[in-house]
Amino acid sequence: MARWKHATRGGILALVACAAIGVGQASAHDDPASPLVIAHRGASGYLPEHTLAAYAMAYAQGADLIEPDVVATNDGVLVCSHDLTLDRTTDVAQRFPERAREDGKFYIIDFTLAELKTLSKHGGVREGEPLAIGFQIATLDEMLALVDRLNHRTGRSVGIIPEMKSPAWHEEQGFDLVRGLHAALSAHGYNARTDPAIVQCFELNALRRMRVEMGCDLRLAYLAGDEISDATLDEVASFCDAIGPSRKLVEDDAGASLGLVERAHARGLGVYPYTIDNEPDAARRFFGRHHVEGIFINYPDVGVAARDDAAKE
Ligand code: G3P
Ligand code: CA
Numbered sequence: 001m002a003r004w005k006h007a008t009r010g011g012i013l014a015l016v017a018c019a020a021i022g023v024g025q026a027s028a029h030d031d032p033a034s035p036l037v038i039a040h041r042g043a044s045g046y047l048p049e050h051t052l053a054a055y056a057m058a059y060a061q062g063a064d065l066i067e068p069d070v071v072a073t074n075d076g077v078l079v080c081s082h083d084l085t086l087d088r089t090t091d092v093a094q095r096f097p098e099r100a101r102e103d104g105k106f107y108i109i110d111f112t113l114a115e116l117k118t119l120s121k122h123g124g125v126r127e128g129e130p131l132a133i134g135f136q137i138a139t140l141d142e143m144l145a146l147v148d149r150l151n152h153r154t155g156r157s158v159g160i161i162p163e164m165k166s167p168a169w170h171e172e173q174g175f176d177l178v179r180g181l182h183a184a185l186s187a188h189g190y191n192a193r194t195d196p197a198i199v200q201c202f203e204l205n206a207l208r209r210m211r212v213e214m215g216c217d218l219r220l221a222y223l224a225g226d227e228i229s230d231a232t233l234d235e236v237a238s239f240c241d242a243i244g245p246s247r248k249l250v251e252d253d254a255g256a257s258l259g260l261v262e263r264a265h266a267r268g269l270g271v272y273p274y275t276i277d278n279e280p281d282a283a284r285r286f287f288g289r290h291h292v293e294g295i296f297i298n299y300p301d302v303g304v305a306a307r308d309d310a311a312k313e
Contacts, residue, residue, distance in 0.1 A: 036294030037303035039063035045298035050080040063300040078140040159196030167206035182214040242270035
């Protein structure tokens with residue numbers, strides 16, 4: 001069984017403190033012996049990604065953490081979207097045909113929240129199965145309020161794992177996504193290392209700013225789609241708590257004496273690979289054979305069942 005190995009930033013102390021003050025109801029998120037099921041873009045295998053409906057379904061299916069990807073609007077509101085653009089997931093081309101940039105794409109940062117709320121959100125992980133029945137783009141505030149409400153009503157302690165999308169690009173557009181996310185999380189009470197929140201990003205510099213400049217104590221996870229060198233792992237371990245590698249990086253290492261998972265664990269870093277689809281066998285392998293601390297999955301119910309199965313093996 002995988003173990004939570006965040007020794008570099010006092011993970012054990014944090015867990016002891018958590019137990020001592022009785023934070024939340026027992027949940028997999030607080031249990032170092034139980035790897036995490038992370039709802040990738042909500043229950044995005046079932047409903048349009050990053051909608052409140054997909055987040056609520058992920059919650060009901062037993063996800064430990066729910067993932068909002070975060071992008072900024074023209075009026076400085078953080079909204080939940082994987083893409084910087086609206087083309088794939090909304091009817092923007094029909095609603096605002098004259099608002100594309102020269103590259104032909106419609107960028108979220110060129111629209112106000114009020115404009116974005118008029119769009120119908122239909123796209124998602126399940127391409128080819130549009131479901132245009134009035135889903136809206138969600139704001140990060142709405143997502144956080146939803147999780148907060150459900151936690152209060154159920155007594156559970158389901159967490160969040162927001163991803164800053166392209167912070168360097170946002171900065172070029174005049175918006176500081178690091179500062180914006182930090183402010184939003186603080187406003188919703190996510191401040192301490194023991195709070196059920198992990199901030200993730202593909203840009204290490206943004207995570208460093210979150211830790212050093214913002215003074216953020218939340219756990220941080222560095223995402224990587226390509227091979228991660230030992231030097232980079234050392235740097236990540238100096239101020240982050242985990243890595244989120246592409247699943248291929250872990251699968252390609254299977255059988256190696258010192259694969260990525262072992263190299264990360266040796267540095268006290270947790271490992272959360274992305275992304276598992278409706279693949280029970282693969283999910284079981286990640287929990288039972290690769291010994292990761294969590295998986296990003298489009299079907300949270302499949303992830304929960306796979307974790308249970310792996311625990312019995
Ligand atoms: O954040 C982990 C995973 O979601 C990264 O992939 O492209 O779906 O954001 P992406
Ligand atoms: Ca993501």
